[in-house]
Every structure is written in structure tokens, then in C-alpha cells.
Amino acid sequence: MIATETTDSRTHLNSALIIAALLSIVAFTLGVAAKPAAASSYHVTTFAGKAAVSGVANGTLAAARFDNPAGIAFGYDGTMYVADTDNHTIRKITPAGVVTTLAGKPGVEGSADGTGAAARFSYPEGIAVTPGGVLYIADSGNQTIRKITPAGVVTTLAGTPGVQGSADGTGAAARFRYPGDIALDVAFNLYVTDVNNHTIRRVTPAGVVSTWAGTAGASGGVNGTGAAARFNSPQGIAVDAGGTLYVTEKFGRRVRTISFARVVSTLAGSGASGSIDGTGTAARFVMPYGIAVDSTGTVFVTDNQTIRTITPAGQVTTVAGKPGVYGSADGTGTAARFFIPYAVDVDSSGDLFVADINNHTVRRVSTSPQYLTLVGSDRYETAILVSKQAYPGGAPAVVLAKGDDFPDALAAAPLAVAYGGPVILTPSWGLTSAVENELKRLDPTTVIFIGLPANVKTELVAVLPTATVKSFVGTDRYHTAALLAAELKTKRGSVVRVVLTAGDKFPDALSVAPLAAKKGWAIILTPQAGPLPDVSRDAIQDLGVTRALIVGTYVQPPAVVTQKVSKVGADRYHTSALVGEYAKLVGLSYAHLAVATGENYPDALVVGPYLAKDGGILLLTMPNGVPATIQAALIINRDEVEHVVFPGLPPAVITTVRVMLK
Numbered sequence: 001m002i003a004t005e006t007t008d009s010r011t012h013l014n015s016a017l018i019i020a021a022l023l024s025i026v027a028f029t030l031g032v033a034a035k036p037a038a039a040s041s042y043h044v045t046t047f048a049g050k051a052a053v054s055g056v057a058n059g060t061l062a063a064a065r066f067d068n069p070a071g072i073a074f075g076y077d078g079t080m081y082v083a084d085t086d087n088h089t090i091r092k093i094t095p096a097g098v099v100t101t102l103a104g105k106p107g108v109e110g111s112a113d114g115t116g117a118a119a120r121f122s123y124p125e126g127i128a129v130t131p132g133g134v135l136y137i138a139d140s141g142n143q144t145i146r147k148i149t150p151a152g153v154v155t156t157l158a159g160t161p162g163v164q165g166s167a168d169g170t171g172a173a174a175r176f177r178y179p180g181d182i183a184l185d186v187a188f189n190l191y192v193t194d195v196n197n198h199t200i201r202r203v204t205p206a207g208v209v210s211t212w213a214g215t216a217g218a219s220g221g222v223n224g225t226g227a228a229a230r231f232n233s234p235q236g237i238a239v240d241a242g243g244t245l246y247v248t249e250k251f252g253r254r255v256r257t258i259s260f261a262r263v264v265s266t267l268a269g270s271g272a273s274g275s276i277d278g279t280g281t282a283a284r285f286v287m288p289y290g291i292a293v294d295s296t297g298t299v300f301v302t303d304n305q306t307i308r309t310i311t312p313a314g315q316v317t318t319v320a321g322k323p324g325v326y327g328s329a330d331g332t333g334t335a336a337r338f339f340i341p342y343a344v345d346v347d348s349s350g351d352l353f354v355a356d357i358n359n360h361t362v363r364r365v366s367t368s369p370q371y372l373t374l375v376g377s378d379r380y381e382t383a384i385l386v387s388k389q390a391y392p393g394g395a396p397a398v399v400l401a402k403g404d405d406f407p408d409a410l411a412a413a414p415l416a417v418a419y420g421g422p423v424i425l426t427p428s429w430g431l432t433s434a435v436e437n438e439l440k441r442l443d444p445t446t447v448i449f450i451g452l453p454a455n456v457k458t459e460l461v462a463v464l465p466t467a468t469v470k471s472f473v474g475t476d477r478y479h480t481a482a483l484l485a486a487e488l489k490t491k492r493g494s495v496v497r498v499v500l501t502a503g504d505k506f507p508d509a510l511s512v513a514p515l516a517a518k519k520g521w522a523i524i525l526t527p528q529a530g531p532l533p534d535v536s537r538d539a540i541q542d543l544g545v546t547r548a549l550i551v552g553t554y555v556q557p558p559a560v561v562t563q564k565v566s567k568v569g570a571d572r573y574h575t576s577a578l579v580g581e582y583a584k585l586v587g588l589s590y591a592h593l594a595v596a597t598g599e600n601y602p603d604a605l606v607v608g609p610y611l612a613k614d615g616g617i618l619l620l621t622m623p624n625g626v627p628a629t630i631q632a633a634l635i636i637n638r639d640e641v642e643h644v645v646f647p648g649l650p651p652a653v654i655t656t657v658r659v660m661l662k
Contacts, residue, residue: 408451508552
């Protein structure tokens with residue numbers, strides 16, 4: 001569509017009609033029930049670890065490393081526990097995302113009881129957690145069931161390390177043949193899938209082991225009671241609030257249920273291989289592994305690089321991933337990719353978490369957007385929080401700008417993205433200690449120094465003595481924007497379009513920053529009422545562009561620009577909504593959204609480059625409410641939204657936005 005844009009689309013001429021239409025949409029939509037959890041609304045994101053990178057590192061979320069994690073479970077306090085199988089350890093993830101090692105020594109296999117790193121495991125898989133924080137582990141390679149206290153004290157509850165068999169008994173007298181997964185009922189009885197014995201075992205809190213269903217060594221797909229039933233390599237197990245067990249059969253290609261009376265039934269699947277959705281035995285599975293059940297009775301199963309749901313009536317639906325297609329793409333529905341999704345569990349909010357084994361990550365699957373609030377004690381701290389989120393492992397470059405007089409930085413987002421770094425704010429008088437620490441953490445090789453006095457540059461060089469500093473200090477904001485545009489062309493090789501926006505009406509420049517940064521379009525500033533400064537006119541001509549996006553101003557570019565699109569709303573919020581609509585039209589997405597106040601400009605300024613990394617969109621809102629035009633944009637696009645960032649936004653407004661996105 002861009003190639004055919006030969007006229008000036010004056011949206012300001014009919015802005016009143018647009019607002020009226022948007023208001024009617026809002027009024028209608030707010031009366032509609034919350035969106036259903038359709039298959040297309042399941043969003044997949046990477047929660048912890050880095051795709052295809054194995055390791056043993058503790059850290060926060062993406063900074064952590066795992067090696068074939070195969071078990072996952074939530075404690076009642078929201079803490080997640082992960083069986084880091086090939087590291088032979090049990091990991092802990094706090095609600096804040098901090099990953100630590102609870103027990104075991106990374107890379108060291110064994111079977112020693114002890115505390116923390118003194119304990120040893122052999123390919124642990126299944127995990128279950130009591131309300132008091134006691135963990136039970138299916139220590140698969142050791143053929144045992146282990147217990148871990150909240151203090152990390154590890155003991156062996158049942159089985160003898162390294163000794164296989166199928167003996168019922170107490171403690172070390174019991175035998176297993178590859179215990180795979182584990183579930184806990186309200187009486188603290190454990191249920192274990194004894195994979196290679198083709199049975200379900202029960203272990204009491206005292207360590208008394210019995211065979212609950214199936215017969216050791218006899219595989220099959222027979223329904224029945226207790227020992228009369230047959231399983232074929234039962235793998236995953238879960239229990240609902242009523243005590244019903246749910247079991248996946250890895251090679252039996254079925255999902256079975258076991259009542260408290262030990263009656264085994266088939267919920268879905270026939271034993272035939274395939275990735276066919278359907279009800280009951282009409283559905284097909286290839287190799288189902290993990291299983292979890294939420295408070296509504298919905299069952300989640302991992303199968304053939306997908307996540308599938310099963311209703312209480314046995315209706316199977318594939319909600320995330322593409323059957324048989326490997327990868328590690330975050331996305332919605334079939335756009336997501338997994339590489340052997342294995343164990344699963346549901347947190348208290350109803351989100352599903354997946355141990356994605358061969359990606360060495362923990363993934364989140366949700367029907368609601370994921371929210372991230374980045375509110376520092378001041379604008380400088382907020383900018384640092386955004387920087388840490390966008391570049392957790394450091395960055396090759398950073399843009400350093402004034403946080404107390406920041407018009408010079410209005411045009412900085414495209415250059416920040418071109419160089420691969422965040423925008424950091426600092427006071428005109430110098431570097432704060434927090435800014436110094438963040439600069440050291442980022443460890444950039446290049447610093448884009450915008451509009452700051454010489455004494456700050458001296459401090460910067462002392463903090464980063466080996467970094468190359470590129471200074472851009474114009475005679476005013478319009479000159480600085482022109483200098484940044486010229487550098488953008490030098491860095492990228494060419495610039496195909498300019499964004500002409502007001503340098504004295506900051507919100508419009510902030511709204512368009514993620515779009516301009518993602519596309520590599522130079523931001524040129526003009527006074528809102530004109531005239532176009534000579535330095536801005538010369539900059540556009542020097543760039544050699546013929547296309548312009550005009551945002552929030554009636555001022556026109558020079559005659560060399562023959563293709564123009566204007567987005568001018570009735571106010572800053574309306575313009576923001578129009579820019580978001582246009583950004584979506586040219587390839588950006590509401591999947592990654594930021595909502596910032598249109599009256600606290602530094603927060604919106606620093607989030608632009610962060611959004612541009614993922615092609616996200618920025619919407620501006622009032623600090624005490626959400627304007628109708630922004631309400632409409634949120635509601636109309638809510639099915640697309642996966643991640644929402646709130647930089648510096650008040651809690652009451654955050655709550656309002658979240659209600660609109662349900």
C-alpha cells in the first residue's frame with residue numbers, strides 16, 4: 001500500500017466523524033461479555049531461559065540457563081519449581097522471575113541425600129508441591145521418589161537408587177521402573193506414572209508404595225478397575241480438586257482418567273497416531289507427554305510440538321504450536337513453535353507453563369496478555385528499568401540524553417535501534433550513580449551523546465573509557481534532529497522516509513517513535529504551527545527521500561517529498577490512536593503494546609526503542625483516565641495483544657486498561 005500513497009490523507013478534516021465512530025464502537029463493545037478463550041487467543045511467550053542455549057546459570061528470566069528441563073510445578077505462594085533434568089538439579093523461580101538452584105549440583109549425577117548442593121539426583125523429571133512448600137520428585141534415573149523440604153534438605157522417600165523392579169512396599173523396599181511424573185492429592189498421597197512398568201503407583205506420606213492401576217509388565221489400552229486396566233507407557237499425571245487422576249500414555253496415544261474408586265476410563269484418543277482434533281476417541285495424539293488440569297476442569301496436554309486442551313466432555317483442541325513443526329517462536333496459536341514441550345502446570349491466575357525440553361526454556365501459554373509494570377522512583381530509574389528489560393545481557397550501544405530537558409532526544413529512537421541500544425536519561429548536571437551502574441552493566445562500545453553539557457561527557461568517558469562517544473549537540477532541537485537524521489543515514493546506508501512531527505508538541509513525536517525506529521525512518525522536527533525551519537528542510541533534502549509521514553502538524557515537507565500521509569488527530573491521544581492504526585497497517589503489531597501517559601513524556605520517550613525491537617505499538621493515555629479514542633484502540637485490537645508494558649503509569653489507569661483488554 002505504501003507505493004500507492006500519492007495523496008495527503010488529511011485525517012484531521014474528518015476527525016470529529018472518526019471520534020464519533022470510535023465512541024460508538026466503545027459504547028457497543030463495553031457492553032459485550034469478555035472474549036472467549038478461543039484457540040487463536042492462546043499466546044505463547046518465553047518465560048525463562050534462552051531458546052536453544054543450554055547451561056547452568058542462575059539469574060532473572062532470560063538470563064537463566066537450563067539443560068533439558070522436564071518437570072514443572074507451582075507452589076501455593078506462586079514459586080515455580082523446575083526439574084532441570086540434564087543438569088541433575090531442582091531449580092526455583094520466584095514470582096519476580098529470579099532463578100536459583102534449590103538442590104543438586106549442576107552436571108553432577110548421583111543419588112546422595114543432603115542439603116542443597118550436597119544432594120545428588122539422576123535425571124529428575126516429575127515434581128509435586130505441598131501447600132507447605134515440601135517438594136516430591138520423581139528421580140527417574142535413580143528409580144526413586146525423593147523429598148525436599150523448603151530448606152532444601154533432600155531425602156529418599158521410596159525406592160532404592162539404581163535398582164529397578166515393580167515391588168510394592170515401604171521406603172527402600174519398593175521398586176520402580178522409570179518413575180516419570182508425579183501428582184499430589186489433598187491427603188498428600190502421591191501418584192506416580194511408573195512408565196516402563198505400565199502402571200500407576202501410589203505413595204503415602206509415610207512412603208508406603210502400592211500399585212493403584214494397571215498390572216506391571218502388561219501393556220495395553222484396556223479400561224477397567226485397578227489391576228484390570230492396562231496402560232501403554234503412562235507418562236504425565238495430574239489430579240483435579242475432586243481427586244480424579246488424568247494420565248497421558250506416551251505410546252498408547254490416549255488420555256485416561258482414574259476415579260478415586262480406581263476406575264480407569266478413556267477421556268480422549270483411540271491409540272491411533274495423528275494430530276486430529278475431535279471428541280473422545282475421534283481425537284488423535286502422536287506422543288502425549290505432560291498434562292495439567294485447571295480449576296474449570298480444562299485439561300492441557302503437550303503433544304507433537306503443540307499444546308492441546310480437552311474439555312470435561314472430551315473435546316480436544318490444538319491451541320498453540322503446529323503439529324510436527326519444531327522451533328522456538330513466541331506467538332499466538334499456530335504461530336508459536338516448541339521443541340518437545342514436556343511437563344506442564346497451571347499457576348493461580350490460570351496461565352499454563354511448559355517445560356520446553358529441547359529449547360532449554362520455560363514457556364508461558366496464556367489467554368490473557370502478559371503485563372509488565374516499569375515504574376521507577378523517578379524518570380531516570382524508569383528508563384533504567386526499561387533498559388534492563390530490553391537488554392538484559394548488555395548492549396553494543398546506548399543513547400544518553402537529558403532527562404530534565406529532553407526535546408533534543410525526541411528524534412533519537414531510530415538511531416538507538418540502528419545502533420542496537422536503549423535510551424538512558426540523566427540530569428543535565430551529570431551522571432547519577434544508578435545511571436553509572438547501568439552504563440557499566442550495558443558495557444556499550446558506542447555511546448550516542450545527545451544535547452548534554454561537556455562536563456557530563458567527561459564523566460561518561462571516566463565510566464566507559466573504551467567506548468566511542470558520538471556527540472550530537474545542535475543549536476536547538478530542530479538542528480539536533482537534523483544531525484541525528486544524517487547519522488541515521490550514515491549508519492543504515494539510506495533512509496527511505498521521514499517522519500515530520502512537532503518539536504514543540506512532544507506527545508506526537510513520542511507516539512510515532514516505535515514506528516519510525518522499527519522502519520528506520522528519520523524523525524524531523526518542526527514547530528507545530530510552522531514554518532518549517534531551514535535546518536529541517538535541508539535535512540530532508542540531504543536524506544534524498546520522496547516520502548513522508550506527517551504526524552500531529554499541518555506543516556508540509558519541501559517539494560522533493562511527493563508522497564505524503566498525514567495523521568493528525570483532535571488531540572494527542574487521538575493522534576496516538578491514528579498512528580497506532582497506521583503502524584499496524586504497515587507491519588507493526590499490537591502483540592507488543594506499551595501504554596504510557598501523554599503528560600509525563602520521559603517515560604514514553606525511553607520505551608520507543610524497546611517497542612521497536614519487536615515491532616510494537618505505543619498508545620498514550622491521560623494520567624487519570626483513558627480517553628475514548630484510546631479505549632476504542634485497545635478494545636478493537638485486544639485479541640492481538642500478547643504483552644503490555646506500563647512505563648510509569650499510575651495503578652488506577654493500569655487497572656482500567658487491563659479491564660479493556662480482557
